[in-house]
Amino acid sequence: MKKFLRKNAWNQEGTFDNPDLFWYAKAVAEMQSRKLDDPTSWWFFAAIHGENIAGDPSGIDWNTIKTPPNVPTSPVPSTSIKNKYWNQCQHQSWYFAPWHRGYLMALEIQIRAIVIELNGPSEWALPYWNYFGGDKENKIPPAFTQQFFDSNTPNPLFVTARYGPDNDGNIYVKLFKDGKPRVTQNCELKTVYTGNQNCFGGPETEFSHYGTLFPEESLETNPHNFVHNDVGGVAQGNEGIMSDPNTAALDPIFYLHHCNIDRMWASWNAKGNNNPSQTEWLGGPREIGEREFVMPLVDGKEWIYTPNDVTNLDSLDYGYDNLETKTESDTVDNTSERLKKLGIPTLDHVQLTENTMDNNEKPTELVGANQGSFEIKNEVTSTTVNLSDKGLKKVSKSFLKASAEEVPDRIYLVLENVKGNVNANTLEVSVNNQHVGFISLFGLRNASLGDSHGGRNGLSFSLDITNIIDELHLENDLENINSLNVAVTPDNEILSDTKITVGRISIYREKQ
Numbered sequence: 242m243k244k245f246l247r248k249n250a251w252n253q254e255g256t257f258d259n260p261d262l263f264w265y266a267k268a269v270a271e272m273q274s275r276k277l278d279d280p281t282s283w284w285f286f287a288a289i290h291g292e293n294i295a296g297d298p299s300g301i302d303w304n305t306i307k308t309p310p311n312v313p314t315s316p317v318p319s320t321s322i323k324n325k326y327w328n329q330c331q332h333q334s335w336y337f338a339p340w341h342r343g344y345l346m347a348l349e350i351q352i353r354a355i356v357i358e359l360n361g362p363s364e365w366a367l368p369y370w371n372y373f374g375g376d377k378e379n380k381i382p383p384a385f386t387q388q389f390f391d392s393n394t395p396n397p398l399f400v401t402a403r404y405g406p407d408n409d410g411n412i413y414v415k416l417f418k419d420g421k422p423r424v425t426q427n428c429e430l431k432t433v434y435t436g437n438q439n440c441f442g443g444p445e446t447e448f449s450h451y452g453t454l455f456p457e458e459s460l461e462t463n464p465h466n467f468v469h470n471d472v473g474g475v476a477q478g479n480e481g482i483m484s485d486p487n488t489a490a491l492d493p494i495f496y497l498h499h500c501n502i503d504r505m506w507a508s509w510n511a512k513g514n515n516n517p518s519q520t521e522w523l524g525g526p527r528e529i530g531e532r533e534f535v536m537p538l539v540d541g542k543e544w545i546y547t548p549n550d551v552t553n554l555d556s557l558d559y560g561y562d563n564l565e566t567k568t569e570s571d572t573v574d575n576t577s578e579r580l581k582k583l584g585i586p587t588l589d590h591v592q593l594t595e596n597t598m599d600n601n602e603k604p605t606e607l608v609g610a611n612q613g614s615f616e617i618k619n620e621v622t623s624t625t626v627n628l629s630d631k632g633l634k635k636v637s638k639s640f641l642k643a644s645a646e647e648v649p650d651r652i653y654l655v656l657e658n659v660k661g662n663v664n665a666n667t668l669e670v671s672v673n674n675q676h677v678g679f680i681s682l683f684g685l686r687n688a689s690l691g692d693s694h695g696g697r698n699g700l701s702f703s704l705d706i707t708n709i710i711d712e713l714h715l716e717n718d719l720e721n722i723n724s725l726n727v728a729v730t731p732d733n734e735i736l737s738d739t740k741i742t743v744g745r746i747s748i749y750r751e752k753q
Contacts, residue, residue, distance in 0.1 A: 245349075245366040245559040247504070250382045250497055251374055261368040262384040262398070268355035269493050270390075270397040278318040280326065280537035281351055283491075285318070289344065289536070290330045290490035291450075291687075292323075312491060325535060325543075330486060332684055333452025333700070335435045335443045335522055337461045338506045339548035340534055341499050346557065347536035347544065348496060354539045366559060369500035372414040372468065373426055373567060381412040381472065385494050398493045402481045404474030404665075408733065414464075414471045418669070418732075423679050424467040428460045429509055429566045430575075434517050438605075438653055438703050438751065441509055442517075448526035451486070451687045454701045457653075457678060460505060462702075466681035467667070468498050475665040478736050484665035486684050507554055508564040516552050523549040576648060583711060585643050605653070605749040608632030609725070614658075617668070617741040623728045626654075626746050633720065636750050640714050648753040652710045653703050654727065656680065658744025660689040660699035666741065667732040670704055672725050678704045682741070699744065706748075 253259040257266065275282035287293055293312060317323070331340040349367045356365045372379045381403075390396040406415040416424050431441035437454060443461055444454050455462040472494060473484025482488040489495050510516065520528055525547040527533035536544045554560050580586075609628035616622070639650040654672065661682065668680040680702045689699045713719040727746050735741065 245353075245364055246562055247366045247500055247559060248368050248562045249374060249378075250368040250370050250384075251378045254383065256383045256387050257390070259368065259382075259384065260362070261365065262382065264356045264359070264361045264365055265352065265368070265493070266384065266390055266396065266398050267359055267361070268352040270394075271355045271359075272351065273397055276316060277313045278316045278322075280318075280322075280541075281539060284313055285326070285537070286348055286351070287488070287490040288323075288327045290495075291485075291487035292327050293488045293491060326537060328450055329532070329534065331449050332461065332486065333443060333454055333688075334446040334449035335517060336446065336449065336525065336548065337443050337465075338503070339525075339551050342503050342506070342551045343534055343536060343544075343546045345496060345499055345503055346551070346559075347538070349559075351539055367496055367500050369504050369561070370494065370497040371501050371504070371563075372424075372464075373416075379414045379416055381494060382497075386412065400482065400492050400494075402479070403472055403483065403492070403494075404476040404481045406471040406474060406667075406732075408474045408476050410476075412472055414468055418679070421676055421679075423667075424464045424471070425458070426464065426505065426566045426568050427458045428463065429505065429512070430568055431458070431509075432514055434515065435522075439651075439705070441514065442506075445519075445521070447529060448531040451684060453688065453698055455680075455703070457703050457705055460502060460509075463679075463681070464505075465498075465502050466683035467679070469683045470665050470667060470681050472498070473665055475663070475733055478738065480663070480665045484683065486664075486687055504561045504564065505566060507561060508566045510552075511564050516548070523547065525549075579707070579711065580643075580648070583640070583643065583649070583715070605751045606632065606635070607747060608636065608652070608750050609748040611727070611746045614742055614744050617661075617729055617731055617735060617743065619731065619735050621728050621730050623726060624743075624746055626725045626727055626748055628723055628725065628748065630723075632748075632750060633722075636710065637714070637720055639750075639752070640719075649711075649714075650750040650752055651705065651707045653749045653751065654706045655704070655747050655749060656702045656729075656743050657747060658699045658701060659685065659741065660744070661685045661739070661741035662689070663739045663741065665733065666735075669730045669732070671728045671730075672706055672709050674726070674728075675709055677706050677709065680704075685741075 248261060250262060257263045272283035277284045279285060331337050353365050357363050385398045387396050388399050403412050404410060405412045414424055428441050433440050434442040435445050437444050438456050440456050440459055443459050446452055469483050469489060473481030483492050525534055534546050538544055609626050611624045611626045615624055636650050643649045664683050664686050666682045670677050685700055
């Protein structure tokens with residue numbers, strides 16, 4: 242049995258009837274009483290994820306993006322301390338899951354030390370918020386919605402700058418929109434950790450504070466990004482603090498959200514899926530001469546860790562009370578179902594698994610693109626993606642040669658170099674009037690203007706449209722078309738001072 246067991250925050254419904262949340266609130270209040278330059282303070286820990294005070298070197302204009310209220314802006318630690326600890330979070334990267342696991346453990350150690358000082362349980366562990374748990378569990382736990390801890394004490398878990406997915410102060414995760422799955426656990430169905438398209442853990446990168454690519458249905462893409470924006474939201478042009486990576490870790494619900502993300506990684510491993518074996522992943526960025534992952538400890542020492550140090554929960558002496566995850570199985574187009582739909586006979590000796598579709602080592606080829614960049618407007622913004630005859634012939638040929646041992650090409654739509662000055666929005670994308678997916682813009686502003694590993698090129702989003710191409714093939718229309726109509730619809734109003742642009746929409750084929 243693990244010494245420290247993380248439990249679902251929804252295991253009791255009363256505001257602070259859950260003792261884990263009671264002690265969490267007590268400890269958060271203590272950490273918030275400490276100074277910014279204290280490595281054990283709440284503010285310092287938030288800045289480890291992303292710097293949230295004036296003077297941020299990321300290039301963001303803090304005159305228009307205000308520091309959240311009650312956040313200290315001084316005393317600032319020395320430059321050497323800031324360079325060692327602050328702005329470490331890994332995004333759009335295969336380091337996303339392991340870096341955040343170490344970050345959670347470091348915060349948990351700080352909190353547990355305070356809990357013990359307050360005569361609380363020595364085995365205290367961070368709870369997790371399982372928004373997929375059913376009933377009302379997609380709503381934020383009640384302990385985070387009460388303004389007061391008791392009759393006279395403000396509740397440190399309560400944050401005013403949470404606006405929710407509907408921007409009305411109702412904080413919940415919008416799992417469905419108009420009957421369509423929006424926030425899912427379908428990343429759990431992936432069988433390969435790393436890749437640019439069909440993967441669980443994200444693309445292979447160097448140190449990536451803000452990267453460039455979100456593969457569809459990776460752990461970070463969905464559910465992680467959607468939950469951030471659903472909690473943070475936006476009101477009167479002001480984003481909630483969970484909607485911005487630079488401020489997200491100021492919100493106490495951040496850590497419960499990330500505990501659930503960490504639980505999903507543990508669940509994925511428990512299903513028999515393997516983490517990367519490359520030295521560059523096991524050793525982390527410092528293996529290739531870049532920044533190391535380092536956290537402050539309670540005794541004034543530091544913990545330098547690598548992904549390899551945090552992959553085994555048994556050796557880390559903590560675990561979860563439940564690793565069960567559920568997926569929207571009807572949204573998954575696995576190989577055997579696809580072949581059956583296409584009328585391609587399967588063979589008993591051919592093992593049909595999602596591995597067949599996870600050929601991230603194989604090159605992709607451009608099949609079509611629109612004419613150039615465009616700006617997202619309110620309501621619907623449409624563009625025409627012209628297809629090349631040469632590319633279509635290759636796709637058609639893959640259908641003609643198809644068999645159980647040679648699966649037809651997989652087709653992806655990519656929104657390239659999306660840029661903007663807002664994070665808290667979600668886009669719905671359709672192709673030829675058929676819904677293909679939702680995109681969360683969490684992290685967009687930082688990737689567009691800040692210290693982006695991709696050279697401030699914004700973000701790119703991949704969506705699998707294989708099903709639509711399969712249908713065109715079955716209707717004998719594939720060789721008769723020369724373009725696809727792509728429509729993008731924002732969830733939130735695009736205000737006069739808000740701008741979101743798409744550099745290009747392209748279509749790629751991936752030989753299977």
